[in-house]
Amino acid sequence: MEKVGVIGGGSLGTAIAQIASQNVDEVYLHLRRKELADIINQTGFNNEYYPNTKLNNNIKAITDFNKLKDCEIIFLSVPSSAFRETLSNLQKFINESVILVSTAKGIEYPSLKTMGNLIEEYFDDDYVSLSGPNFASEMVLNLETVSNIASKNKNNSKKVKEVLTTQQFKLKIIDDVVGLEICGVIKNINAMANGICKGMDINENARYAILTKGFEETQKIVEAIGGNPSTVKEYCGFGDLVLTSTSNESRNHTLGMLYGQRIIVDEDASGIVVEGKKSIKAIKDICKKYNTESIIVDFVYDVVIKHVQPKIAFKRLWEKIEN
Numbered sequence: 072m073e074k075v076g077v078i079g080g081g082s083l084g085t086a087i088a089q090i091a092s093q094n095v096d097e098v099y100l101h102l103r104r105k106e107l108a109d110i111i112n113q114t115g116f117n118n119e120y121y122p123n124t125k126l127n128n129n130i131k132a133i134t135d136f137n138k139l140k141d142c143e144i145i146f147l148s149v150p151s152s153a154f155r156e157t158l159s160n161l162q163k164f165i166n167e168s169v170i171l172v173s174t175a176k177g178i179e180y181p182s183l184k185t186m187g188n189l190i191e192e193y194f195d196d197d198y199v200s201l202s203g204p205n206f207a208s209e210m211v212l213n214l215e216t217v218s219n220i221a222s223k224n225k226n227n228s229k230k231v232k233e234v235l236t237t238q239q240f241k242l243k244i245i246d247d248v249v250g251l252e253i254c255g256v257i258k259n260i261n262a263m264a265n266g267i268c269k270g271m272d273i274n275e276n277a278r279y280a281i282l283t284k285g286f287e288e289t290q291k292i293v294e295a296i297g298g299n300p301s302t303v304k305e306y307c308g309f310g311d312l313v314l315t316s317t318s319n320e321s322r323n324h325t326l327g328m329l330y331g332q333r334i335i336v337d338e339d340a341s342g343i344v345v346e347g348k349k350s351i352k353a354i355k356d357i358c359k360k361y362n363t364e365s366i367i368v369d370f371v372y373d374v375v376i377k378h379v380q381p382k383i384a385f386k387r388l389w390e391k392i393e394n
């Protein structure tokens with residue numbers, strides 16, 4: 072393949088560009104800021120996100136969507152809150168045959184639309200979604216990683232797999248697009264739930280009971296929304312749920328810990344992307360809409376949205392465990 076595009080030159084977009092650049096002639100990495108694009112093109116470093124990692128020479132930073140016209144595949148690696156705006160801006164610049172790949176783990180509120188639903192609104196339904204236990208900081212270093220991809224169009228999944236597969240980065244194709252996307256959203260809420268418990272210094276037995284419950288409830292929610300509950304056993308389900316619920320590298324887990332310690336930060340002002348916080352109201356509404364109870368979603372909603380004291384919220388959560 073000759074050219075692929077990546078929109079969003081942040082942690083994940085830069086890592087995706089670095090992986091794809093091993094298999095294609097040219098990767099266009101689209102950024103908003105010209106200063107950063109110039110630095111990448113002049114030095115080969117995205118010094119804001121990866122100051123110590125040299126990017127491959129065939130990665131070209133761009134700020135103009137026009138350059139994406141000849142790309143066969145475009146990865147959308149902006150946060151979910153920027154997804155609609157990005158699709159709308161992109162509409163007049165790309166050809167019909169392009170394969171769009173969503174890598175965001177979020178959901179639109181209050182529409183409750185997945186990123187795939189948004190792509191359908193502006194383009195068509197043969198997009199590909201990618202999700203897995205994938206810290207971008209490891210991917211950019213070519214460390215061993217597996218991700219799931221799903222699409223209604225198997226050929227498109229195969230093409231995306233071809234473009235990203237390296238000796239270290241593996242991809243497994245599955246059929247369940249909505250299940251894959253929802254797993255990526257709910258794991259962020261579980262990462263926050265476990266972070267809150269860790270921040271409160273809740274004992275390990277209890278924390279892993281909560282993680283087990285989170286796994287079970289993810290299956291229920293995925294099924295309710297029309298996905299396949301067995302998707303939750305995949306890399307995008309179990310793998311990502313456990314990774315981000317237990318690692319301090321996860322921003323969602325870290326924000327949860329701060330809430331557990333009653334340190335309230337203005338993460339919007341920090342500019343750090345915490346998808347879980349943005350998804351709580353949406354998942355709460357989804358549970359209500361599909362008549363599905365989730366004690367983990369309620370716990371995070373209580374602490375983060377309603378500002379219930381973590382101790383009181385935990386007591387309520389524990390009362391509901393296996394009752």
Ligand SMILES: NC(=O)C1=CN([C@@H]2O[C@H](COP(=O)(O)OP(=O)(O)OC[C@H]3O[C@@H](n4cnc5c(N)ncnc54)[C@H](O)[C@@H]3O)[C@@H](O)[C@H]2O)C=CC1
Nearest residue numbers: 079080081082083149150151153175176205206207344346
């Ligand atoms: N960082 C990670 O390890 C992983 C992130 N993801 C997902 O990828 C998505 C992006 O996350 P990160 O790359 O980590 O975030 P980031 O903050 O590192 O990068 C986001 C990029 O999007 C750009 N952006 C923000 N708002 C924009 C807008 N309105 N229009 C155009 N560009 C905009 C930012 O300038 C930045 O370059 C999230 O949904 C996240 O859940 C998924 C897997 C791993």
Ligand SMILES: O=C(CO)COP(=O)(O)O
Nearest residue numbers: 203204205206321322323
């Ligand atoms: O999704 C991720 C890893 O799979 C990244 O998690 P955080 O957004 O919590 O950092």
